[in-house]
Amino acid sequence: MHExxxxxxxxxxxxxxxxxxxxxxRGGMGxxxxxxxxxxxxxxxxxxxxxxxxxxxEFALRFEREAQAAAALNHPHILPVHDYGQQPLQNGQSITxxxxxxxxxxxxxxxxxxxxxxxxxxxxxxxxxxLMHAAKAIDHAHEQGVIHRxxxxxxxxxxxxxxxxxxxxxxxxxLASADNLTQTGVGFGTPHYMAPxxxxxxxxxxxxxxxxxxxxxxxxxxxxxFDAGNAYATTIQHMTLPPPPIRQFNRSLSPTFEAALLKGxxxxxxxxxxxxxxxxxxxxxxxxxxxxxxPTEVKATPFxxxxxPSPQNSFPQATTVQQPxxxxxxxxxxxxxKQPVTTPPNATRRRLVIGGGAAVVLAGGGxxxxxxLPKISAPPSVTPQPTxxxxxxxxxxxxxxxxxxxxxxxxxxxxxxGVLASAGSQGDGQVFLWDVQTLxxxxxxxxxxxxxxxxxTGQDILxxxxxxGxxxxxxxADSGPDFNSTRLDVYTGDLxxxxxxxxxxxxxxxxxxxxVLSWSPSENLATIVHSSSNLDAPxxxxxWDAKHPQQVLASLHTPRRAYTDVGLTLTNNPMAFxxxxxxxxxxxxxxxxxxVEQIDLSKLQPQIKESFLFTYGDNEKYTSxxxxxxxxxxGRYLAGIKDNYNKPTSIAIWDxxxxxxxxxxxxxDDVSTYLLTTIWSPAAASSKIAAxxxxxxxxxxxxxxxxxxxxxxxxxxxxxxxxxxLSWSADxxxxxxxxxxxxxxxxxxxx
Numbered sequence: 029m030h031e032x033x034x035x036x037x038x039x040x041x042x043x044x045x046x047x048x049x050x051x052x053x054r055g056g057m058g059x060x061x062x063x064x065x066x067x068x069x070x071x072x073x074x075x076x077x078x079x080x081x082x083x084x085x086e087f088a089l090r091f092e093r094e095a096q097a098a099a100a101l102n103h104p105h106i107l108p109v110h111d112y113g114q115q116p117l118q119n120g121q122s123i124t125x126x127x128x129x130x131x132x133x134x135x136x137x138x139x140x141x142x143x144x145x146x147x148x149x150x151x152x153x154x155x156x157x158x159l160m161h162a163a164k165a166i167d168h169a170h171e172q173g174v175i176h177r178x179x180x181x182x183x184x185x186x187x188x189x190x191x192x193x194x195x196x197x198x199x200x201x202x203l204a205s206a207d208n209l210t211q212t213g214v215g216f217g218t219p220h221y222m223a224p225x226x227x228x229x230x231x232x233x234x235x236x237x238x239x240x241x242x243x244x245x246x247x248x249x250x251x252x253x254f255d256a257g258n259a260y261a262t263t264i265q266h267m268t269l270p271p272p273p274i275r276q277f278n279r280s281l282s283p284t285f286e287a288a289l290l291k292g293x294x295x296x297x298x299x300x301x302x303x304x305x306x307x308x309x310x311x312x313x314x315x316x317x318x319x320x321x322x323p324t325e326v327k328a329t330p331f332x333x334x335x336x337p338s339p340q341n342s343f344p345q346a347t348t349v350q351q352p353x354x355x356x357x358x359x360x361x362x363x364x365x366k367q368p369v370t371t372p373p374n375a376t377r378r379r380l381v382i383g384g385g386a387a388v389v390l391a392g393g394g395x396x397x398x399x400x401l402p403k404i405s406a407p408p409s410v411t412p413q414p415t416x417x418x419x420x421x422x423x424x425x426x427x428x429x430x431x432x433x434x435x436x437x438x439x440x441x442x443x444x445x446g447v448l449a450s451a452g453s454q455g456d457g458q459v460f461l462w463d464v465q466t467l468x469x470x471x472x473x474x475x476x477x478x479x480x481x482x483x484x485t486g487q488d489i490l491x492x493x494x495x496x497g498x499x500x501x502x503x504x505a506d507s508g509p510d511f512n513s514t515r516l517d518v519y520t521g522d523l524x525x526x527x528x529x530x531x532x533x534x535x536x537x538x539x540x541x542x543x544v545l546s547w548s549p550s551e552n553l554a555t556i557v558h559s560s561s562n563l564d565a566p567x568x569x570x571x572w573d574a575k576h577p578q579q580v581l582a583s584l585h586t587p588r589r590a591y592t593d594v595g596l597t598l599t600n601n602p603m604a605f606x607x608x609x610x611x612x613x614x615x616x617x618x619x620x621x622x623x624v625e626q627i628d629l630s631k632l633q634p635q636i637k638e639s640f641l642f643t644y645g646d647n648e649k650y651t652s653x654x655x656x657x658x659x660x661x662x663g664r665y666l667a668g669i670k671d672n673y674n675k676p677t678s679i680a681i682w683d684x685x686x687x688x689x690x691x692x693x694x695x696x697d698d699v700s701t702y703l704l705t706t707i708w709s710p711a712a713a714s715s716k717i718a719a720x721x722x723x724x725x726x727x728x729x730x731x732x733x734x735x736x737x738x739x740x741x742x743x744x745x746x747x748x749x750x751x752x753x754l755s756w757s758a759d760x761x762x763x764x765x766x767x768x769x770x771x772x773x774x775x776x777x778x779x
Contacts, residue, residue, distance in 0.1 A: 044113045045066060049063055060073055075125060077091070077125070088124075098126070098197040103164070105165040106168065109127065113125055128195065133188060137184075139154075140181055143250070149247075157190060158192050159311070160305070160308045162194055169236075170236070176197055178239075179240055181246070182218075220262060221239040221243065235297070237301065238292065238293065241293045244292065248289070250277060254269065285314035291307075427775055429743075429744060430448075432476075436767065436769070437452055438451055438453035438456075439488070440755035441491040443521065444496065446762070447462065448464050449500060458480060458483070481523050489503065490503040491503075494547050495549050500520075500521060501519075503517075506532075513539065514541055515536075516553075517530075517532070518534065530578060536570075550574055552581055568584075570583050584634060587636065612627040614626075620643065621644065658717065660717075661711060661714050663684065664684055665684065665690075666682045668682070669705070675702040677694060677703065678703075693717060693729040693731065695737070700723075703720070710758050711759055716729070716760070720765055721751065722750040722751075723750070725740050726754065726765055743773070763779055764777075
């Protein structure tokens with residue numbers, strides 16, 4: 029099928045008896061045209077679907093069946109279907125169309141956009157009214173045996189400010205491929221609002237209810253629960269991740285309301301409320317019992333509340349304030365609109381579902397996904413204590429800029445020999461090797477990689493060097509043979525070919541992506557994945573036998589699930605390891621804090637257990653959510669950084685011997701930024717720890733005494749973006765940072 033824009037190219041002035049006036053809407057499922065009905069002398073709206081071959085009888089039958097089913101729906105809150113038809117084009121294609129009333133009041137999506145622009149939450153009366161109108165329409169359709177499959181704010185039209193009409197019944201089903209005619213609309217819908225089972229081809233009544241719950245979340249949080257930056261990754265988030273607690277974004281909501289809302293977002297359809305009306309009624313009851321959020325108030329509530337993260341990436345600065353709703357109170361602070369709040373461009377992308385991102389690290393030198401814990405050495409002579417050491421102004425650091433990726437770099441990894449590997453994000457599909465030492469000496473411009481590999485993937489790629497640096501493992505560069513599997517590639521250290529013993533049949537089943545990738549010191553490859561068939565299953569940790577490549581050495585389940593929230597980037601992955609140690613010890617970033625776990629491979633059946641849990645000592649549980657962890661080079665100290673929702677301005681450090689939290693390494697009070705990623709220098713006896721921030725700078729602390737940074741690295745002036753990934757070479761001589769700028773820049777500093 030071709031885009032319906034083909035109709036415009038054919039200079040068609042009428043559809044059936046209807047005269048086309050102008051196009052008033054365009055979307056992925058068709059265009060909407062304002063037309064005139066000359067017989068009834070009224071304006072109507074016509075939705076044209078993507079064109080198809082005139083000989084495609086299956087599509088024609090499906091269109092007629094679904095159009096008739098939609099026309100049979102008669103409800104005050106369902107936009108009626110007046111007529112439908114098909115019109116041939118000159119190129120052998122045909123246009124199908126559906127005739128509906130013209131509604132000039134806009135959509136719920138427009139109202140949400142207005143609220144976001146003014147940095148306000150939806151007035152509670154309006155939010156509940158719209159949700160209940162939509163719920164009644166959904167329940168009525170379900171009683172007639174009709175599933176909508178594309179419930180979203182854009183399909184909710186407003187006849188007046190207090191009257192919602194649900195539109196586009198049957199459109200997703202019509203556009204299902206001929207191969208899926210007898211199924212349930214596989215893959216059709218809008219990813220931000222699509223239920224997990226619908227994404228897997230099993231749409232049911234509860235799928236529409238889930239979509240309504242997503243809209244409820246959006247109305248009261250100012251943002252959708254899942255947004256990974258692309259359709260595939262967002263869909264996988266709906267399937268695998270728990271939604272962020274809504275009270276992170278709107279603390280005026282009660283725990284009872286949050287629980288009721290999350291019930292509507294259950295992964296399993298049977299665990300959701302039985303009807304859409306029951307779901308909304310439960311929300312209304314929870315709000316009524318909350319005096320602070322009384323439903324009789326007809327005014328907007330400003331967001332974010334003090335100490336809360338912004339629900340959107342940015343909000344435009346405005347000198348005049350548009351009223352999103354009639355009679356609504358405009359929110360002004362100190363006599364003027366507030367300044368925009370900006371979060372990094374990567375804040376809506378999640379490494380878990382697009383190629384990695386569990387905040388997990390085996391103890392050892394430097395930050396890594398896996399770093400082995402060496403024998404605990406004697407305590408250093410100086411224990412970390414806070415001081416008032418002044419921050420060192422940014423200097424004219426000797427640096428090198430590397431470019432060549434088409435999308436911002438998702439991961440950086442140094443080999444033991446000092447070769448830097450980089451992989452792009454979001455379908456860039458490129459893996460580069462950079463000889464940094466030579467590039468610094470030659471000062472060639474532009475700098476060129478020493479080796480490249482191009483893959484075809486829509487995901488972020490994971491990289492992991494073997495301990496000897498003779499092999500580079502690459503995950504998520506190619507899909508498996510089916511939807512429920514993924515493939516690993518293990519290349520030689522020069523990217524010239526697949527390594528000895530490895531082939532292109534290295535498949536992990538029951539997994540959509542690899543979440544964590546690394547090597548143990550004995551050359552055992554390690555992966556962590558989430559089950560694609562059982563969403564409630566714990567994380568699966570697999571050690572692959574070094575002596576028998578592609579064969580499983582141990583298959584385990586972690587006691588706690590790795591941190592899997594939305595809006596974070598966990599691509600810090602230098603992969604520094606310590607010598608052989610038994611049992612292996614790993615630190616896992618979770619929603620509860622940092623879980624320190626041990627793996628005993630000496631038994632016939634290898635076991636993994638939690639030793640202890642490090643927390644930040646905060647009162648609210650979600651504030652211990654940890655996205656990144658790092659070990660000091662001697663394994664004595666463990667560092668953690670909270671998730672982006674908390675806008676962390678410090679790095680927490682725990683003493684592994686005493687199991688106590690020490691004074692944090694913090695940003696100066698006069699620095700308005702927050703930290704995105706952290707890494708400990710893997711060099712022997714190094715006490716330096718670094719963190720990348722959303723202002724593009726890298727802050728460096730001495731863990732042996734200074735609470736404030738001792739150095740700051742700044743990118744060249746033409747790079748104005750947040751840091752996406754950070755990596756320190758094994759000898760501590762080179763520090764690399766990847767940026768979220770349009771040039772996909774990597775900056776290397778010589779330390």
